[in-house]
Structures are given as C-alpha cells and as structure tokens.
Amino acid sequence: MPAPADYYTRNLAHMFAWVRRHHARLLDARLARWMERFEGLPEPARHLFVRLLLRRGPDFRIDRIAYPGVDDARSAALALALGGFGALVTDPGRRLESLRVPELKARLRVAGVPAPPRARRTDLLEALASAVAGHGALPLLLRLTPGEEIDCLRMLYFGSLRQDLVEFIVADVGALRWPQVTLDPSLPFETPAQVRSALRLHRLADLVSELHHVPREHASAVDPRLLDGLTDALSASSPCSHTEGRRARALLRIAALQGRQGRRCAQLRALRRAGTPAARERACRLLAGNGRRRAAERLRSAMLRAPADAREARFAERFDVHAGRCRPRRRGCGVPVRRLRLAGRSADMRVEARVAALFAAAGNRVLHMENRLPGMLFALGFWDVVFSPLPGAFVQPFQAGPTDLHGPSFRARRREAIATRLADIAADRFGVDAFLEVLDREQGRVNAFWGWQDTAHAEALLRSVPASLRAGICDVVAAEPGRARAGFPDLVVGNGEPGCCAFIEVKGPGDQLREDQRRWIEDLRRLGARAEVLEVRW
Numbered sequence: 001m002p003a004p005a006d007y008y009t010r011n012l013a014h015m016f017a018w019v020r021r022h023h024a025r026l027l028d029a030r031l032a033r034w035m036e037r038f039e040g041l042p043e044p045a046r047h048l049f050v051r052l053l054l055r056r057g058p059d060f061r062i063d064r065i066a067y068p069g070v071d072d073a074r075s076a077a078l079a080l081a082l083g084g085f086g087a088l089v090t091d092p093g094r095r096l097e098s099l100r101v102p103e104l105k106a107r108l109r110v111a112g113v114p115a116p117p118r119a120r121r122t123d124l125l126e127a128l129a130s131a132v133a134g135h136g137a138l139p140l141l142l143r144l145t146p147g148e149e150i151d152c153l154r155m156l157y158f159g160s161l162r163q164d165l166v167e168f169i170v171a172d173v174g175a176l177r178w179p180q181v182t183l184d185p186s187l188p189f190e191t192p193a194q195v196r197s198a199l200r201l202h203r204l205a206d207l208v209s210e211l212h213h214v215p216r217e218h219a220s221a222v223d224p225r226l227l228d229g230l231t232d233a234l235s236a237s238s239p240c241s242h243t244e245g246r247r248a249r250a251l252l253r254i255a256a257l258q259g260r261q262g263r264r265c266a267q268l269r270a271l272r273r274a275g276t277p278a279a280r281e282r283a284c285r286l287l288a289g290n291g292r293r294r295a296a297e298r299l300r301s302a303m304l305r306a307p308a309d310a311r312e313a314r315f316a317e318r319f320d321v322h323a324g325r326c327r328p329r330r331r332g333c334g335v336p337v338r339r340l341r342l343a344g345r346s347a348d349m350r351v352e353a354r355v356a357a358l359f360a361a362a363g364n365r366v367l368h369m370e371n372r373l374p375g376m377l378f379a380l381g382f383w384d385v386v387f388s389p390l391p392g393a394f395v396q397p398f399q400a401g402p403t404d405l406h407g408p409s410f411r412a413r414r415r416e417a418i419a420t421r422l423a424d425i426a427a428d429r430f431g432v433d434a435f436l437e438v439l440d441r442e443q444g445r446v447n448a449f450w451g452w453q454d455t456a457h458a459e460a461l462l463r464s465v466p467a468s469l470r471a472g473i474c475d476v477v478a479a480e481p482g483r484a485r486a487g488f489p490d491l492v493v494g495n496g497e498p499g500c501c502a503f504i505e506v507k508g509p510g511d512q513l514r515e516d517q518r519r520w521i522e523d524l525r526r527l528g529a530r531a532e533v534l535e536v537r538w
Helices: 007-022 029-039 043-053 073-082 092-097 101-111 121-130 149-158 166-172 192-212 216-221 224-233 241-260 264-274 277-289 293-305 310-318 351-361 372-381 409-413 415-426 432-442 455-464 467-479 481-485 515-526
Strands: 059-061 086-089 141-144 337-341 366-368 491-494 501-507 530-537
Touching: 007 029, 007 043, 007 149, 007 166, 029 043, 029 149, 043 073, 043 141, 073 086, 073 141, 092 121, 101 121, 149 192, 192 224, 192 241, 216 241, 224 241, 224 264, 241 264, 241 277, 264 277, 277 293, 277 310, 293 310, 351 366, 351 491, 351 501, 351 530, 372 432, 372 455, 372 467, 372 481, 409 415, 409 467, 415 467, 432 455, 455 491, 467 481, 467 515, 481 515, 501 515, 515 530
Parallel strands: 337 530, 501 530
Antiparallel strands: 059 141, 086 141, 366 491, 491 501
C-alpha cells in the first residue's frame, strides 16, 4: 500500500513540533526562521524537499521527478529555489552528465556521430561534449541547499547525527521495532551556541576523515599548517558524547598524519588535546620512544593512579618506559593454545566454518557466534535495567540504548539494580526460564547489545552456560558495554547440558591474537570456563 502524499512531510513536521515543544531554549533565531520559511512553502514544494532529502544527490533531474502530491515538479522546484531551499544547476557539464546512456546514444545519432555499441558512459559523454550540435536542450537540475539547519534539527531531535528521517520509515513499515520507553527529552546542551559548536566539530571531523584516507605515501603532501589549525579547532570538548567521540577520533587521526610527517611535537600536542585512554597510551609510547622517559613515566604513573578504564590500568601496569613497550607475559600463563592441521584449503569456506564442521561431526552443537553471546546474555538478563527511564537516558523514540551507555556513568547510575540482578543470576534465581521469558516478550525489538533471533539455539546456549558464568560474562559487559561487540571467541560449543560449553578462538595462518581477544579468553578462564586458542595450519 503506497504511503499518503504527505507522509514524509508529516514526519518532518513532527520533528519541528518536537523541537519547539522540548528544546525551545536551544532554538536560535536562524533555525527558527528556517523552519518558518519552510512551513510557508507551497505544499508540493515541501513534499518535494523531504523526498529529495532522503535521496542521494546532489543533483536531481526535474523531468524525472514523480512523487504523489507533486503534480508540477517544475513549479515545486522553482519554489524551492526561490525560497532558498534549493538552486537550479546552470552548469552545462553537470546537466550533460545527468543524461542516461540511451539518451546519450540518441543525441549522438542526431549529431551524426557514430557510437560504438558497447561504449562506456565516459566515452559517450566525451563524444557528445565535442559534438556541440548534438546537445539540444539539456535537462533542468535541482540541487537541495538545506545548509546546516537540517543537521541542527537532527541534533536537537535525535541528540546526535547518527540518525535521520529514515528512522520513521523503517519503524512504520515494521523493519525495526523500537523498545517502548518513557522519554525524558533533555539534551546535554545549555545554549544554542553549543549546538552550533557541535555541528562545527562534526564538519571538521568529516574533513579530517577525508585527509586520513590519503594514501600513506602522500601523507607528506598534507599541509602541516592545515593539520595544526584543525588541532586548534578541535581542542574544545563537547557536552554531547557522540560529538565528543568524533572529536577525539579526529584528533587521533591528525596525530597519525603528523607522525607520518615526522612531526613528533605536533603529534604529541594532538594526542594531549584528544585526552582519551587510547590517546594517552599513544602519547606514553611516543614520549618513551623519543627518549623523554621522565615525561613518559609521569604520564604512566598518572594513568596508574587514576585509570579511565580497565584497559588503561593494564597498560599502565605493564608498560616499561625504558624499553618503550609492554613487558612480555610470563610463559605458560594466560591463554592456552592448541594446534590443528587441516588437509587442503577451501576457497568457499572460512577456517572457522571448517573447524566448526569438525566439532559438529563429533556430535557437538557448535555455533559461530563471535561477539553475539555476551550481548545476548546481557540484553536478556538486564533488559529492564538497560531501558529503565532514568533522567536524560532516553530523549527520543528511536534509541537502541540509553544515552550514557558507553559513558562512565552507565554502571554508576544503575549500580544497585545491576548488583541485585547479578546476584540473582549467579544464584539461579534469575534462571534460564527468566532469560527465555524476556526473549519471548522482546524478540524483534532493537537493542544496542543484541540482534540475534534464533530462539532454539538461544535456549541450548543458556542451558549450557552455568549460572555463575552467565553472571560473570554479564558483569564484564556491565563494566565495559563496548566489550560485548569485540574480541569474544569465534566458536561456542554448547550441547544444552548444564556446564557443557567451551569457547574457541580460531586463528588461521598469519592471524595474530588481538588484545581484546586475549582479555576475553583470560576473563572466561578466570570465571571457570574452558576457553582456548586453536591455531590452524594447512
């Protein structure tokens, strides 16, 4: 059933009303005028703007526009151009490039220029560009010019720039079902200027991302003054966690570019401005590598006294400033390794699948889950805790988790509820049946931890993993929610019998064990589980 003609416009109008009702104090005069001007457009022009906003541009052929509610596309496009929401493209080259291949061939025939039957589009464009007589009337193009205002509106409605109007569509068609949570539409911004500042940080981070993808051999061609200017512009932090994360990652990328240019002082400056655990670790290594051991030791000591997270604490404990690297682990401790030889490579089957097939042939139930198990356990065990309506945790209806999910306050704000549930899981008071009850009730809803829907395997896994191990894995995730997505062993052997489970990280030739994978295996063994690395050789 086709959507009503005003469906998309209604969604944008809902965002307007939401922002005015809940965030009026964060609306500056510029955005307020933009919203009023949009509402003053003719209805077909508003329909056209929202539909094109959801499409990939930047230019749109007016003669190919056909949307419900937009009977006269030319008039609607002109209204957008006159209202400042679009611009008519006058460049002949851009208009010529909008022609499709059959149109290009037809125009070449009119110009009397033969076109090879299998000519590429670029060849046809070059031939037609030289045949001036074959141009004829070129299609009119419209380019949307929403400016910064649509991003400002997204920031005020969604609380970040990770989402847009598509969320309304996928929710309405049933592609995604969002958890039902009591909303508290409060944002971390205090003034409209802070919102604009966050948008500027996002634009700067986009520019840094483009520079970061410059080939390594061309890194020296990047203007050092540009990198220094970006470091200064990205120095101010943002109260928005999403923006702050992008700012810190951009500074890490700037530091990497400066390192390739051999500019160590500038690299250290960018790392200090980032201020994240990853940046401090790199700064400590950089200082030690440059012979500044006293400064490296001061930084390491500060990290050891007040570590930002468990990973930073481990780094500070093991880093040797004189050697410039972490002290090696004692032989025989930590992660057990077994080796397996397989006959013949298989181009159509990954090494993990080959190993899983061997275990299955021996009568085991083997699942290639990688990082899905810890997230599944935590989502089912702590659904009500994760989606508890704390102040500022859920600010809009399309959230897969609370706003503080990956911040230091996540566990602190829910400390009592998490401790009580962990004790209930460990004592089997919140047992397998309770996990499965949550699964039946919430299956199909979006969750930041879990998107796995296989109920048969879920029950077998839950019954295989002992209660104490379920509680231990959930405790790890509660302390660092990001670990639910990285490093967990590839294969889970679980036959559905109590305590009958094992965790195997498969490593093919040349594949090295990452630190996050080592941490999970060590944690699982500390919790009493069988966990190991299986090195495969052909």
